[in-house]
Amino acid sequence: MASQINEANLLLLLATIGSGMVLVSIVLVARSVNRVSVERLVPDAVMAGRSFTITYIVRNPRRWSRGWGLIIGEYPSGQDASGLGHGFIGVLAPGEERRIEVEQVVPRRGRIRLHAVRVQSRFSLGLFSCTVDHVTPAELMVYPVIARFRRDPWRERSRTMAGGGSAPRQVAIQDEFFGLREYRQGDNYRWIHWRRSARMGELLVREMRAMQLREMVVIVDPWSAPYARMETDGAGMVDVAAERVISAATAAVCDGLDRGYRVGLICRAAEPVLIPVASGRVHRQRVLRELALLQPESAESLADLVARSYGAKLGQARLVVCTARMSPQHEGLVRYLHRQAEALLVLCPEQAEFQALVDLGRETRDDRRAS
Missing domain, CATH: 3.40.50 (Rossmann fold)
Structure with a gap:
């Protein structure tokens, strides 16, 4: 009888420890993403098939709580943001600002609409995840492959x-004025610049070239x-x-x-x-x-x-x-x-x-x- 009671107590203890770990995991996951702010910086335009970077500025305004295991990426809205990569921050200290650059490649030309930045955490056991979407609309123009x-x-x-x-x-192309030069035998008299010739004391002609x-x-x-x-x-x-x-x-x-x-x-x-x-x-x-x-x-x-x-x-x-x-x-x-x-x-x-x-x-x- 005593052995059965000990086994029951042991099972109860293990269940309590497991429940506590689950509860701690839920609390840590929720507190990791709570009040974290994100700012996104995207280039005006990129070229299809060529790598570029999207910069995320992540801030933790809290005084005591840390952010753990933060995954930063784009909100998956249809085909617009599909295939874009994510960034990761292991620990974000209280009051800390972290700047991360995520390298991206878009294979196809066109317009990509970015609707929101998603901050996600699965710390620490990975049993639960908490997600916060920061709505920051933006547009990314992807130029064709420039040959x-x-x-x-x-x-x-x-x-x-x-x-x-x-x-x-x-096509008949008009000539444009290029400069003045000395008169040479055979030059057309219509090309002589009489005013400048009188000033310089020698014949000068207009030199023309095809426009x-x-x-x-x-x-x-x-x-x-x-x-x-x-x-x-x-x-x-x-x-x-x-x-x-x-x-x-x-x-x-x-x-x-x-x-x-x-x-x-x-x-x-x-x-x-x-x-x-x-x-x-x-x-x-x-x-x-x-x-x-x-x-x-x-x-x-x-x-x-x-x-x-x-x-x-x-x-x-x-x-x-x-x-x-x-x-x-x-x-x-x-x-x-x-x-x-x-x-x-x-x-x-x-x-x-x-x-x-x-x-x-x-x-x-x-x-x-x-x-």
Whole structure:
């Protein structure tokens, strides 16, 4: 009888200890996340497939209690914040402020809406978890993979379609004043600067040079192929040809702006994009943002978009046509633009020139290894 009582007391003691540990775990978990504040710092824009950091500033305003085993991350709201990593803080002392940087990679272009920062603790046994969501809305813009040109695409005066075509129309380009120099035998008398010549006591002539063309329009039709080659990118299925066309368009835009061109954009998409020519950092961000948000399906043809946006005002501009497939409609449009524009460049993944000119970075190297 006494042995049975001792066993019952031992079981009661063990049950009490276990219940106490569970109760302590619940209290510690709740107190770890209670009153902890979080501030999130995100970059204005990032590039798809390239790592970046989201910074969290975590504060513990309490005077006595510590925070234990804190997991800091984004509130999982559908596909917007799915796949983003988390940070961890082992111990957050009273009154302490901790700054943690979490490296992230987003495989796909587009807009990511961040709704809230989630603070979670499972200290100490991991039997229970307590979660607090701090609502701090933010938006992260993911630009397409920005490709680059392997060489100067405008080294030649113009580009023709693969398979030939008529010679490009020569556009009369006005000359601009460059400077003054001494008169040489055979110079046109109309070039003499008489006022400066009288002041200097010798004949001086105006030296002129051809005015460089400084306007370029990028025309994009990513979903022109009759069938799509779908591949997974870690966040779902993606149209490979369309993404390559969009990346090539980013290369054309950035290369043109870097060379001093005023660049415009025409995109055939669910919401057609018509951006007039301009330059500068703000314009670059606007163009990249529109390319990042492109979605398929459009009822309007590419030729109608070009006619509606520019009409016949293409004689003084260089054109870049980026398309997933050269259909008969695209070939007809390219022939028309070839006659109108000063110079023309066609970028199509089906053509060998695309691979020779456009460097898609990591994707291109992967393709080489696969081949």
